[in-house]
Amino acid sequence: MPWPLLVPALAGLAFLVLPLAGLLVRAPWATLPGRLAEPRVLEALRLSLVTATIATAVCLLLGVPLAWLLARTTLPGRRVLRALVTVPLVLPPVVGGVALLLVLGRRGLIGQWLYDAFGVSLPFTTTGVVVAEAFVAMPFLVIAVEGALRAADQRYEEAAATLGASRWTVFRRVTLPMVAPGVLAGAVLCWARALGEFGATITFAGNFPGRTQTMPLAVYLALETDPDAAIVLSLVLLAVSVIVLAGLRDRWVGAA
Amino acid sequence: MLRRLRLAAVLASVLSLAACGSSSSDTAAPASSGGAGKTLTVFAAASLTETFTELGRRFESAHSGTKVTFNFGSSATLAQQITQGAPADVFAAASPATMKTVTDAGLASAPTVFVRNTLQIAVPEDNPAKVGSLKDLTDPKVKVALCAEQVPCGAAAVKALDAAGLKVTPVTLEQDVKATLTKVRLGEVDAALVYRTDVIASGGRVRGIDFPEAAQAVNDYPIAALAEAPAPDLAEQFVDLVLSQQGRDVLTKAGFQAP
Helix, strand or coil: CCHHHHHHHHHHHHHHHHHHHHHHHHCCHHHHHHHHCCHHHHHHHHHHHHHHHHHHHHHHHHHHHHHHHHHHCCCCCHHHHHHHHCHHHHCCHHHHHHHHHHHHCCCCCCHHHHHHHHCCCCCCCHHHHHHHHHHHHHHHHHHHHHHHHHHCCHHHHHHHHHCCCCHHHHHHHHHHHHHHHHHHHHHHHHHHHHHCCCHHHHHHCCCCCCCCCCHHHHHHHHHHHCHHHHHHHHHHHHHHHHHHHHHHHHHHHHCC | CHHHHHHHHHHHHHHHHHHHHHCCCCCCCCCCCCCCCEEEEEEEEHHHHHHHHHHHHHHHHHCCCEEEEEEEECHHHHHHHHHCCCCCCEEECCCHHHHHHHHHCCCCCCCEEEEEECEEEEEECCCCCCCCCHHHHHCCCCCEEEECCCCHHHHHHHHHHHHHCCCCCCCEEECCHHHHHHHHHCCCCCEEEEEHHHHHHCCCCEEEECCHHHHHHCEEEEEEECCCCCCHHHHHHHHHHHHCHHHHHHHHHCCCECC
16 A cells, blocks of 8 residues: 555544544543433434434435536526535534524514514524524535536436437436435435534524524533533434444445 | 615624634634733633723733733633633633632632623514513513523523523523624514623613512622733733723723622
8 A cells, every 4th residue: 555645544534533532532431321311412312313304305305406407507607606505615604594594584584574474483493403404514415416417427318318308307217316326425414514513503593402402502502511411412423423324325325 | 775784784793793703712822922922811701792802902002012812702611611721811700600610620719709790681672572571571472582501691590580480481592692682683582681781782782671680690700810821910910900990990881880
């Protein structure tokens, strides 16, 4: 193995794994079982898993067509569109949360209308958590799917079209199966990002146990008074996400 | 048009708030040792943002060549950062309990209470839910934001509500007092319990309503120079400034009460 690759690779691995080791070393193992059984912990974990999964579904529903639009059409100003799609990636999540409040809040540009017409107000609801997570996580999916679409051989689509398939049929029967691994990889990234979301969630959806307090929020507030509890919560979140991601990888993306 | 301008103004102020929030841990630059350009690093409760910034400016003009940097945030977070080794010179907390975290770790001794703060009900300018008393907050139709119990303003809110024998179900428990106030400013909640000083600092954007039970939940603010201060002399001098008549004037003008 060439050492110019091996040395930095190992350094990179250590850099990513060491903080995890820090959590494991400092974890209060003696009181761990008792702390895990606290209803507060399970409530936050359940909420995190549910909201991250729904947010991923929303991102798939909206993000895959968006990626197709960016990769397969010759829309004018596509370059600008692509840059706009990545805005949530560069935006500090707290700012994203503020922006969401200004648009979807009770007095926001759209939210005001929603509130007056339907009495619907998104902030401080579980739906609000999903909105915040989807906003922050969607670019990961769009970029992954767009990359897959660009890499896919367009001749298959053309062949299907010459055989009389409509664009919708081509997308459904040819394009989508071809880029499925890319979509799944994007969905996994998207889910992971949604699960760890903090800034936009606490700003837009607030923090209330059982309704909007996801694991990252619970970790943050535990850190204020009880660092041991924060470590336990972080470990739970880590363990669950590693198990889910590793499991999915083997099943869907195929063990490499 | 006016509405849009106002929205833009709120956005600007919130963004600047968010910016200082996210950079707070980076601002704790270690003091440069020796030389002319000395730095004093002060960790202070979020509710002291305006007054301490003003006192820092005065300190800089009295000590030419000295730069005062602040890390404003929830006292509980700041206390954790200090016990984890953040290079701070002075800690000003919004409650004795959060200061105790630092003194228990042996990182400060003999803190002095320099001001006290009381709670007020904060409502948006137009008071959409017609809130007039603490009891109005128990109405399920009124959306209330409180600080999380882990931070001083939240602990004070619980104390005040207990004293009044009322049970309030908030829609959110915010991570510090400024975040709570922001929710009122944006009109996302109908009322919140925040410090009187924060209502005054909002410059009329939020209306404050006094309530009698606030007297049972007065928060003492302790300040201390830290034992491992990179700039111990400056730390003592800054604490002296805060405790001086000049410091007291700045603080009481902002709505704080003398201890």
